[in-house]
Amino acid sequence: MSSKFKLFLLIPVVLFFTTYRALAQDSSTLIKGTIVEKTNGQPIAFATVMIGDRSTEKPISGTTSLDDGSFSVETKSTNFFISISFIGFKTKTYEQPEAVNGTIDLGVVVLEEDAAQLEEVVVEGERSQTEFKLDKRVFNVGKDLSSTGASALDVLNNVPSVNVNIEGQISLRGSQGVQVLINGKPSIIASEEGNTLGTITADMIDRVEVITNPSAKYDAEGTAGIINIVIKKEEREGLNGSVSVNTGAPENNSVGISINRRTEKLNLFSQIGVGFRDLPNDIETRNQDLINNTTILTIGEQFRNENYYNFVLGADYYLSPDDVITLSGNFALELEDQPSTTNFTALDENQDISSQWVRSEATEATNPKFQYELQYKKDFDGDEDHSLLFSALGNFFGKDQSSEFLDTTISGQDNDATQRTRTDFKEAVFTFKLDYTLPISEKWNLETGTQYVMNDVSNDFEVNDLVDGVFVNDPGLTNIFEFDQKVLGFYGTGAYEGKKWGIKGGLRLEQTDLNTLLATTDESNDQNYTNLFPSAHTSYKFSERISLQAGYSRRIYRPRLWDLNPFFNIRNNFNIRQGNPELMPEFTDSYEVTSIFLIGKTSMNLGVYHRYTTDVIERVSFFENNVNTVRPINIGTNRSTGIEFNTKYSPAKWLTFNGDFNYSRFTRNGLFEDTSFDFEADRWTAKLMAKLKLPADIDFEATGNYRSRYQTVQGEISELAFLDLGMRKKLFKGRAVLNLSVRDAFASRINENEILQEEFSIYSRRLRGTFVAFGFSYGFGKGEAMEFTGQRRRF
Template identity: 35%
Template sequence: MPHPAIKSLSIIVLLLIFSSTTLVSAQTNTTAFSITGTLRDEQKAPVPFANVVLFQQSDSVQVTGAVSDEAGKFSIKAKPGNYFIRVSVLSYADKKIPRVVVANQDVSLGTVSMKSSAEQLDEVVIKGQKSQMEMQLDKRVFNIAQDLSNIGGNAAEILDNVPSVAVDVEGNVSLRGSQNVRILIDGKPSGLAGISSPDALRQLQGNLIERIEVITNPSSRYEAEGEVGIINIVLKKNVNQGVNGSFTLNAGHPANYGGSFDLNYRKNKINLFAGYAVNYRATPGRGSSFQQFWGTTELGLDTTFSYAEINKRTRGGISHNVRFGMDYYLNDLNIITGSVLYRRSDGRNSGRYQFDDFDGNGNLFQTVLRREEEREPENNIELSLGYRKEFAQKGRSLTADFKWIETDETELADYEEQRPEALIIQRASNTEDERNVIFQLDYVHPFGAKGKWEAGLRSGNRRLQNDFLAEQQNEDGNFEVYSGLDNNLIYMENIHAAYLMAGNKFGKFSLQAGLRGELSDITTQLPEENITNNRLYFNLFPSAHLSYEINKNRSVQLSYSYRLSRPGFRDLLPFSGFGNTRSLMVGNPMLNPEYTHSMEGGYLLNWENGSILSSAYYRHRTGVIQRISIVDSVGFRRMYPINLSTQDAFGLEFNVSYTLQNWWRLNGNLNIFRSITNGEYEGQSLYADTYTWNSRVTSKMTFFKQYDFQAGINYRAPRNIPQGRELSTYSVDLGLTRDVLKGKGTLTLSVRDLLNTRKRRTIIDEPDQYSNSVFQWNARQLLLTFNYRLNRNKENKNRNNQENSENGPDDGDF
């Protein structure tokens, strides 16, 4: 029998071939003519990069459009008929050209005069200063290019600068304090987002990213996966006519060298796009800890034991990201998009651990040194095919998407442990192979003046296999399997979903509600232990969004969603690492999903010089997955995930943007929340009640009309966890930028973590163990970046990328 994904792909290809053949045949019967013109301002200078849109005269339906080139010229193809044209561009008043009649010849409009608008120019200044965050009905959009500390960084570093989002030293992403967040690329799962490895985000260069979308209460349109919501990373893609693009080079200390480009070529019905990024890094990390364990054996012998650890690690290597694709416009209403994305990384990691062991009286009795050298090659390839059909009725659309993801990663490590009595040689291999096949169909149908309903189907097949083996060299020089560290895990996941949702605007009220059904068929196998765990369950996930526009400057939003979080792949692995044998991160193949009810209310206030968005939220979770620390018989720790009972989280969040002067603006975020976790494990209470907060404040100034300077402060307050406490952390980031080469290039100098304080500090205090640890991955980073834009200015690039992204159906207001 053929694979289900192959059958789905065959059906899609046949549909696309049929549609394209029919549509192309239909359009050959009518000749299209050109409508041309040249845009000039009041000083007779050309007006480039303006949006020129053609509408039908009879019903004002949008037909097609174009963008003026650097000389202000534009050209639009149109069939015979009666039309009007609307021209819009930053800093100019909109221009309407009525009564454009196309008969049996090309139409020349000659010179079209554009007038500067002082009122609109003021509006542009305010919007530009607030453009780091934009509000939509069910998400917040962060245009990351406006944040100087993001330039030259990778995806993990960029996410760490987004309000409400944090990335820990291991690369795990959390939103509003929870790591149960779904990360997507262009609205879909991707190996670039770290489906099975959080380190993947460090290998995705920020120069390929256009914007970040944070969806704290997703509608039924999205997958139900993710307790606190979805983070969508939108990659760059441009559809301007002709050739345009950007090129970036960066160099930094500690070792951080790279370059990238993204290019776009648009002519008539074809739009070609491509991007490439290469980066070499050697990121140092260091930490220390003190561990103490005490108790007695069955014979009454004292087992009190403690040790101090000092570790130094380096994580790095070279990575390549390649992306290319094509849009083919069958006509003005039908488009086919195909793209290929490939990533290759060759990681080189090393570590040195020193353990000073103390007896029950606190006397040092031995020192152990452990060294690690690891190679980590990885390949990721993604094939995407999409079809989008627009209808004559504005806002009505049908999209079909197919995606194939293949990932293979191998971790090969050699260990040398020097003890007083012997030299121990060990090695470990960890192979991860993953395949994802996704098909999605979405339909949007407007009704009335402001309403629309949507429906969709989605089917996803995912298979992962992880083979872990640790060995130790014996006296004869041969390697033998290390006891208990030979595991093979197979994870198979089939998720089938359908959704229906509708929304409308009633005066000042906007309402959107939906229902999603998901059938989950998940199997976890441990062949060597003959263990199979199969889960088959069906769930309904409702969502609702309500907004009320008090006036043009004030609005209120309410939302609700029901979601689930399936265990992550790393949480299921029995073993995935062997670097520090005294503190192993292990998984639990028997984990169950957790479920979340999420409610949120928001108030948005805009005024002449700024805006503030205040939100209150509540989440109730069941089956909460929490890592706990287990002490084995030797006195070493294992970090082990289990399903606790419940968790309730209450929070207040504030996002503020304020313009002090034309040259100085401030952005701030404050998230205050309380989290109550209640559960037990093997008779041990794991209750935690914490009040905590985190904040980020950014100040951006323009000096001498040439230099932009930015300073940002991040702070994460201490918080209680089920077995102890995480201490506070803070950091300061700086950036300075200047445009060069007549505005076509930009130089940026940035410093991340100026004071070298971004460290994770944790205390575990239990009846049988005590731990105090400090660790830092990303030390202070100095980075110099040069960006050159080809036929693309900054404002135009941002606007067009946002309007033409490929992340699924339109999410605009009703």
């Protein structure tokens, strides 16, 4: 075990026990009473009793009422008020009644129904809301039904400007190279290596921030922009929790329990969950040699079956009302089984069958994941806008995988063969971040900070062929690839925001040190570069209903591990993906102007944008002996200009429409190995969501998606259209929920890609099919009904 990994495991243990030192307790005041309804005198269970600080009006303690309406709670504060509330009832407030022998007895507390609040909860409480900030757009997830029980990838696919393809690749305004953050920080959960955004489900997401032109405060990584997934933070006092059970087809079953306990000083949170999911994938390819007129046809079915286990434990400790330390840890384990069967057919120059064979795969993998975070936040003088935030985040992801491939001849040429592969993958990522925000006045604001990210990866890959009954190592496909990247960044921003006009400018400096090594062959590639990344944003508010935003930023896309690793996947040895260790980063200058209109019951967002990218990374097919090898290459420049339109309209209280349209025109200029890649093309996407409120407290939602056909550097990507459906029934005043969701209802989300060159043509088709999910969830204490979230609290 390496010293780095030992350190990785030791740090959270030491920090965790340090956090839980016993502290002396001061004298306290006991507050008690019984809460009942005014109309019938019945007790109210699970009503909220909050103790708040009279000077700051912030919560300092609290509890919930029991089944008989009774409650008791203690506080050490000497200057407080008491607030008692429940959904659908008017809140009752007491200004610190006099204590008798250390006890405040409120007796019977009568709450009166609030008809206006009930209407607001039913009609407005579950709508997703959109907010526009100076440098970003914020989409509150709400209760989007087609996302109920779905993963974060499905939620993102319902966010305007964002698209997630069938392989889980995320694009923003049609461009990949998006940086995905969890709670504003990088995470293995959101990385391509982890590929585990599916462990985050809709119910645990508070909001999604789409930042198409990030300010200098954020990492310069991500040419298309940043998507920040903000996880819900449990702030409710007392004991909160939820239990959920879910099932689906293809098989997708899970059980989860989430518990949160908060006192005046300490907030403990934990979750445990287990599940199993089956992810089928139908593939079809056709590789045609146009010189010799020979063809390889491939039809297959691949599966990724996963058993997963997850445990989260953490605590917030409040040193004072303005100082909080958070320490959290997460352990997850995935056990993968990836069976696949691929049928191959070889056609000769007359397009007659010359041979047929079947390639079967048996793959097993064990994927452990660890994550811990230490965070300290201080609000100066009780002002959240004047703050200091330090965080240390550690991630480890491992994969111990073994595969066996068996080729069995059906007819014609003898293609019998057996191969074994072994993968030992380890990645450790450490992120240290310090941010300081200083409001100079109500209108002026300064931000500064630094970040240091260390990424250390080792991928040990081995291929063995069965020769005369003995497995023999293939040295041409066996090696250890080591990836070591360090990025140090500093930033400063200044902002002015008045009633009508605002402006924000900033500058970020990043220094990158990248080293890769093919250990067996001793081939290394070192890159060291320093870059400046300016940003500028402005906004003007013409009225309460019309606003205008404009922004500029410079971005970078650094090649990932799998972009650089030259060793490839041999699952289908006629269609291979391979990395390029000589790949360089690409840079983008991004400009945009966006307008926001509120007209009656309709909100609209209309924007235009332009991006200029250099050293564009394109995935290019190299064809030889009917084998298609796809490798990333830096090729020239790309200019993209587009228009984007989003709207939301509610013609009635029971009906809401959300629409999204994006069109872009792009120009590619590039030359590689005497081949020109110059061309012009366009693409567009559209999305329409309809939400209906039906009788019997049933909600229904339908979301239609469309993506046009568009041209690539070597071919075309076909159009696609698909429909997601959702339905929900609330029980027990919303404490329990039954939900049903259908994603890709007509199995029409088919990805087709065709490459047509002078010497070869390649056609590929992928289909995952329809997914149906059904779930029941129940919230106890002050918890809400929710789906099992895999990782509830921290990442």
